[in-house]
Amino acid sequence: MTKLEKNDRLVRLGLLMIALSAISVLAIITLFIFEQGTPIMFRYGFKSFLLGQDWYPSEKSFGLLPMIVGSLMVTFGALIIGVPLGLASAIFLTEFSHRRLTRILKPVIELLAGIPSVVYGFIGLMFLVPFIRDNFGGPGLSVLAASLILGIMILPTVISIAIDSIRAVPDSYREGSIALGATRWQTVRMVVLPAARSGIIAGIILGMGRAIGETMAVIMVAGNAADIPGSILAPVRTLTSNIALEMAYASGEHREALFATGVILFIIIMILNTIANVTSTRQRKK
Amino acid sequence: MKQRGILVRDFSHYYGETRSLNNINLDVYRNEILGIIGPARSGKSTFLACLNRLNDLIPGSRVEGKILVDDQDIYGPEVDVVALRRKLGMVFATPVPLPLTIYENIVFGVRLLGNNNRRELDRIVEDSLEKAGLWAEVKDRLHTSALKLSGGQQQRLCIARVLALKPQYIMLDEPTSGLDPISTMKIEDSLRTLKKDYTIILVTNNTKQAARVADRTAFFLMGELVEIDETPVVFTRPSDKRTEAYLEGKFG
Numbered sequence: 001m002t003k004l005e006k007n008d009r010l011v012r013l014g015l016l017m018i019a020l021s022a023i024s025v026l027a028i029i030t031l032f033i034f035e036q037g038t039p040i041m042f043r044y045g046f047k048s049f050l051l052g053q054d055w056y057p058s059e060k061s062f063g064l065l066p067m068i069v070g071s072l073m074v075t076f077g078a079l080i081i082g083v084p085l086g087l088a089s090a091i092f093l094t095e096f097s098h099r100r101l102t103r104i105l106k107p108v109i110e111l112l113a114g115i116p117s118v119v120y121g122f123i124g125l126m127f128l129v130p131f132i133r134d135n136f137g138g139p140g141l142s143v144l145a146a147s148l149i150l151g152i153m154i155l156p157t158v159i160s161i162a163i164d165s166i167r168a169v170p171d172s173y174r175e176g177s178i179a180l181g182a183t184r185w186q187t188v189r190m191v192v193l194p195a196a197r198s199g200i201i202a203g204i205i206l207g208m209g210r211a212i213g214e215t216m217a218v219i220m221v222a223g224n225a226a227d228i229p230g231s232i233l234a235p236v237r238t239l240t241s242n243i244a245l246e247m248a249y250a251s252g253e254h255r256e257a258l259f260a261t262g263v264i265l266f267i268i269i270m271i272l273n274t275i276a277n278v279t280s281t282r283q284r285k286k
Numbered sequence: 287m288k289q290r291g292i293l294v295r296d297f298s299h300y301y302g303e304t305r306s307l308n309n310i311n312l313d314v315y316r317n318e319i320l321g322i323i324g325p326a327r328s329g330k331s332t333f334l335a336c337l338n339r340l341n342d343l344i345p346g347s348r349v350e351g352k353i354l355v356d357d358q359d360i361y362g363p364e365v366d367v368v369a370l371r372r373k374l375g376m377v378f379a380t381p382v383p384l385p386l387t388i389y390e391n392i393v394f395g396v397r398l399l400g401n402n403n404r405r406e407l408d409r410i411v412e413d414s415l416e417k418a419g420l421w422a423e424v425k426d427r428l429h430t431s432a433l434k435l436s437g438g439q440q441q442r443l444c445i446a447r448v449l450a451l452k453p454q455y456i457m458l459d460e461p462t463s464g465l466d467p468i469s470t471m472k473i474e475d476s477l478r479t480l481k482k483d484y485t486i487i488l489v490t491n492n493t494k495q496a497a498r499v500a501d502r503t504a505f506f507l508m509g510e511l512v513e514i515d516e517t518p519v520v521f522t523r524p525s526d527k528r529t530e531a532y533l534e535g536k537f538g
Contacts, residue, residue, distance in 0.1 A: 013308070173382060179371055
């Protein structure tokens, strides 16, 4: 074996170790969560976790349904707000704005992703919560407040990925459509968006993953009552909030139940990511 | 006397500061096939883009002079660009079916006009595919993806798609550059048939193709129109040395 070949092997081995260590961290986290969280689920039965409505850890009542519903409501709300806004921005920035304007605006939007979530939460608490309380009623700390804040927080994800997939649509499609007498908007609606659809969907699902995982901003504006919210003005507690709020003082079965919360969150996020991967590979196959 | 369809007068086009077409003067007669030949970057494609104002899409594009299509100044203030693009249908070098079914590709432009009558659309689809010489090959799979067709079929689909709009002019930009000889022959055959009902402008890199199908041929070089005449004249007794050199393969 020559010296160069030996070198190559060493580099390969080194990189392999680094890659494996990154993957093993993920594996260890997964194992740890499941190891800590699943025993209690077997002890009390999955049904009591998934469908139980009462969360009274001191009385051995570990119903997570309010939190599951809460997470889904808040996430869905974030999508209702974030997706139309994000998609419209992406369409404007790729198809209608001046190129120079896009060059300025896109980094600004991406900067939104760099703002710490506690700042979003703080702004929500100072302005949004009182605004909702005064104008719509209720305590202000609510599903609506959390959805609005999360909707803004997922914008950078949705916009960047939508821009990338709209840009990936070949210009020849646009020319072809316009040469057939379509207007710009008709071209976007009937040709560009359908062609970019899978990428856009993948972006939305990643945004959804971000929304469901977000903790700090939600804790600050959602009110955190462990009940199924009766309206969008009622307070709500999400799965992530549940863990963050109680982990500091929890022990014994209470602590295990919080890990079980993590298991359920983990499974929900895995499902979303799988959907994202499947949709984006299906696009490539086409 | 042949009827003039398109009149180009003192026409120049710029991309930013670069002049891509310089003072072009030519006429296109009705129901002829006008071949446009010339080396790469000679302005042939730009010329087509100027005729249906696809050049509007390019930032920094600017024109001087006049183009009259059916006596209408197409750079005038009251021009309906969408209607103009329907009147001058365009077929590109690379066949670009939209990512839709064969059927939907053909009716795309028709639907834009708000025509959604199923029976009428069916008739338009059959009629256009028939004229483009593709009907027999695809009639059993109209509702499958157009992207699954072969290159030659895709190109004929693009021609059919243009025909569905009932244009008066068909402009083709090197329509057979990526195709095999048999597909090329099929497309040339359809062009000869289409000439009866349409005026055709054919940009081609393949001078033999112009010799085979064009009634008249124009030679472009570096943004200038070097000469335009009956095809046999251009090919056997060109009046300009540069034309002769190009046809003999000395440059380009």
